[in-house]
Amino acid sequence: MQGQTPADGQEPALRSLTTALRVLQCFSMEEPELGVTEIALRLGVGKSTVHRILTTLERNGFVRKDETTRRYRLGLSVLTLGGILMSNLEIYREGQHLLESFVNRFDETVHLAVLEGLSTVYVSKIESKHPVPMLTHLGRKNPLHCTSSGKAILAFQEDELIQEVIRRGLTRYTRTTITDPEQLLLRLEDIRRQGFATSEGELRDGVSSVAVPVRDYTRKVVGAVTVVGPTYRFTPDKVRTLARQLLDVGREISTRLGYYVRRSP
Amino acid sequence: MQGQTPADGQEPALRSLTTALRVLQCFSMEEPELGVTEIALRLGVGKSTVHRILTTLERNGFVRKDETTRRYRLGLSVLTLGGILMSNLEIYREGQHLLESFVNRFDETVHLAVLEGLSTVYVSKIESKHPVPMLTHLGRKNPLHCTSSGKAILAFQEDELIQEVIRRGLTRYTRTTITDPEQLLLRLEDIRRQGFATSEGELRDGVSSVAVPVRDYTRKVVGAVTVVGPTYRFTPDKVRTLARQLLDVGREISTRLGYYVRRSP
DNA sequence: CAGGGCTGTTCCTGTCTGCGGAACAGGCGC
DNA sequence: GCGCCTGTTCCGCAGACAGGAACAGCCCTG
Numbered sequence: 011m012q013g014q015t016p017a018d019g020q021e022p023a024l025r026s027l028t029t030a031l032r033v034l035q036c037f038s039m040e041e042p043e044l045g046v047t048e049i050a051l052r053l054g055v056g057k058s059t060v061h062r063i064l065t066t067l068e069r070n071g072f073v074r075k076d077e078t079t080r081r082y083r084l085g086l087s088v089l090t091l092g093g094i095l096m097s098n099l100e101i102y103r104e105g106q107h108l109l110e111s112f113v114n115r116f117d118e119t120v121h122l123a124v125l126e127g128l129s130t131v132y133v134s135k136i137e138s139k140h141p142v143p144m145l146t147h148l149g150r151k152n153p154l155h156c157t158s159s160g161k162a163i164l165a166f167q168e169d170e171l172i173q174e175v176i177r178r179g180l181t182r183y184t185r186t187t188i189t190d191p192e193q194l195l196l197r198l199e200d201i202r203r204q205g206f207a208t209s210e211g212e213l214r215d216g217v218s219s220v221a222v223p224v225r226d227y228t229r230k231v232v233g234a235v236t237v238v239g240p241t242y243r244f245t246p247d248k249v250r251t252l253a254r255q256l257l258d259v260g261r262e263i264s265t266r267l268g269y270y271v272r273r274s275p
Numbered sequence: 276m277q278g279q280t281p282a283d284g285q286e287p288a289l290r291s292l293t294t295a296l297r298v299l300q301c302f303s304m305e306e307p308e309l310g311v312t313e314i315a316l317r318l319g320v321g322k323s324t325v326h327r328i329l330t331t332l333e334r335n336g337f338v339r340k341d342e343t344t345r346r347y348r349l350g351l352s353v354l355t356l357g358g359i360l361m362s363n364l365e366i367y368r369e370g371q372h373l374l375e376s377f378v379n380r381f382d383e384t385v386h387l388a389v390l391e392g393l394s395t396v397y398v399s400k401i402e403s404k405h406p407v408p409m410l411t412h413l414g415r416k417n418p419l420h421c422t423s424s425g426k427a428i429l430a431f432q433e434d435e436l437i438q439e440v441i442r443r444g445l446t447r448y449t450r451t452t453i454t455d456p457e458q459l460l461l462r463l464e465d466i467r468r469q470g471f472a473t474s475e476g477e478l479r480d481g482v483s484s485v486a487v488p489v490r491d492y493t494r495k496v497v498g499a500v501t502v503v504g505p506t507y508r509f510t511p512d513k514v515r516t517l518a519r520q521l522l523d524v525g526r527e528i529s530t531r532l533g534y535y536v537r538r539s540p
Numbered sequence: 541c542a543g544g545g546c547t548g549t550t551c552c553t554g555t556c557t558g559c560g561g562a563a564c565a566g567g568c569g570c
Numbered sequence: 571g572c573g574c575c576t577g578t579t580c581c582g583c584a585g586a587c588a589g590g591a592a593c594a595g596c597c598c599t600g
Contacts, residue, residue: 042363056589070296084360092357093414095349098307149358321560
């Protein structure tokens with residue numbers, strides 16, 4: 011380590027490109043519009059650098075400049091790429107229609123989530139008629155320890171990943187967020203036993219959810235189907251009903267991904 | 276070429292970033308998975324360059340490497356950005372629910388399209404129960420001259436843009452595609468008069484559509500709402516009915532974008 | 541209305557980065 | 571088992587990029 015080659019594990023990384031990608035990831039739901047200085051400060055790089063990057067991104071449609079405010083927001087090219095990604099995500103293609111019919115039957119908002127690093131990402135969202143305004147959105151990343159989908163996925167991963175999540179710290183979001191490693195492990199054990207996960211306001215107060223895992227042909231849990239709604243509507247009875255129905259949906263999607271139930275373990 | 280400053284109109288463009296963005300845009304619905312060599316050939320750059328770019332993109336979740344085939348596909352980060360973009364697109368936010376209720380009433384697939392350069396981009400898609408499998412997808416770019424939404428938008432743009440579209444050439448896709456500039460101008464005139472546009476298989480055989488323009492508070496036409504379906508279901512009668520209903524939806528979205536009908540022109 | 545303090549934008553220069561050719565490695569199919 | 575095709579690594583030179591500083595607009599504020 012004291013050698014001249016730091017060997018930080020990853021040599022070939024393009025500097026300007028990396029910065030550009032970090033620029034793109036500065037944009038968020040809460041801050042969809044940013045100025046040059048703001049981004050430069052946040053990333054700790056020069057204003058002119060950011061300006062050059064934004065100009066290049068704009069020329070390719072990845073960001074859009076508001077000529078009056080001279081601030082930048084994301085451009086339609088990112089949507090084009092997102093659309094291509096979705097249409098080619100097998101779990102999305104196979105799940106979409108099943109999710110739709112679920113929503114039609116129960117009129118509660120449903121998501122499809124997949125694992126990405128130490129987060130879940132929503133790859134599909136179908137809203138119920140009762141508008142649950144903008145709690146989540148397509149592509150949204152959430153932690154693994156405080157959502158039902160996160161736990162439904164986490165419960166079936168290698169111990170190494172679970173430990174990594176714990177090592178990174180179980181951030182508290184609400185009163186009911188699980189922040190104690192021991193308790194998390196117990197809950198994950200429950201989830202493995204009963205086959206589904208729940209959350210009662212663990213990420214956001216007043217928002218409950220139920221989730222079941224989805225497996226692919228390698229038998230690995232790659233995602234989760236989840237129902238979200240206001241806690242007051244999620245009575246224990248309803249949770250039980252939703253869970254039972256969700257399990258069917260989860261199994262069906264898994265089957266379509268090539269998963270089959272083994273006779274004997 | 277013999278001068279030192281080519282002054283090609285746009286100086287400050289980051290080379291590596293530009294190449295990287297072009298790499299991303301190589302992925303498409305038809306080719307969601309690409310290899311290094313393939314991309315390098317297509318872009319006319321070295322294999323090692325592409326490899327370095329892909330590695331950097333992968334490290335940030337913009338592409339994903341399939342470890343077995345060693346080929347690359349888009350990563351979930353593009354979906355996250357797409358979701359942020361959508362949620363903050365005013366036309367999407369205001370239009371979504373109106374589109375949903377339209378689909379519930381008529382059970383035909385509906386899109387929301389906006390103008391981007393010389394193309395339309397679909398920013399929203401709500402499918403009818405009758406699955407019209409994958410004709411289009413979110414973020415899809417289409418030409419302006421051969422779709423109903425494209426024409427509905429084009430008809431109300433400055434003459435300069437219309438001429439530019441013609442100058443670029445009216446590519447033929449089917450037997451009914453309008454390829455004659457004169458004829459296009461006449462059709463646009465019709466559209467301005469009757470307030471909506473139609474297409475009968477102009478982009479794809481057997482697929483018809485009807486579209487109406489959407490204006491924002493500057494009174495500019497910024498997008499279009501469009502109904503798509505198989506030609507055999509789009510009888511003249513049905514087209515008339517759909518158009519009448521769509522006009523209401525278009526007006527309502529426009530109003531929500533701050534557009535108001537002026538008393539006298 | 542004029543000034544200050546913000547922005548975004550442009551210019552410039554030295555340094556170190558990123559380009560591409562060629563060599564290496566690994567897998568698949570003939 | 572051999573070639574041929576991939577993806578990956580190495581390396582040296584050229585020139586592209588980072589960032590400081592100067593410029594230019596805008597919007598408040600006084």
